[in-house]
Amino acid sequence: MPGECHVIQTTAFPIEAGEDASTNPGRYGRAFANYVADQFRARGEPVETVEPQDFGWCVLLGQKPAKKFICCGNRDDRTDEWMAFAVVETGLVGRFFAGVNVGAETERLSRLLGEVVQSAPGVTAYSTEQ
Secondary structure, eight states: OOOOEEEEEOSOSOOOTTGGGSSOTTOOOHHHHHHHHHHHHHTTOOOOEEEEETTEEEEEEEOSSSEEEEEEEEOTTOSSEEEEEEEEEOOHHHHHHSOOOHHHHHHHHHHHHHHHHHTSTTOOEEEEEO
């Protein structure tokens, strides 16, 4: 289950020409996702990669013992409004044998994500959504 969605308004993350060829038409966020990845690294969180997805961009934090990632992208038809949320996934076996508290880890990553996005350059508005 994903954490709350953090939404910011800023023009600090430029769209790269042809960026949505890797996602879906009108889906951006590579610069935003790279910012999030850099900020997570600076706070001591491991980051494996930043990769395109249908919805925008994914910051993969790790896969063992649970898959942890941050989903990043733009609001429909906007290039100045950015959304991000944390996801922690584990299979049934992982929940019982790996000792991962999915809810607690999602909440921790979501709190960190909130700090990161609020500190982004040029933020003029911040909100959360469920």
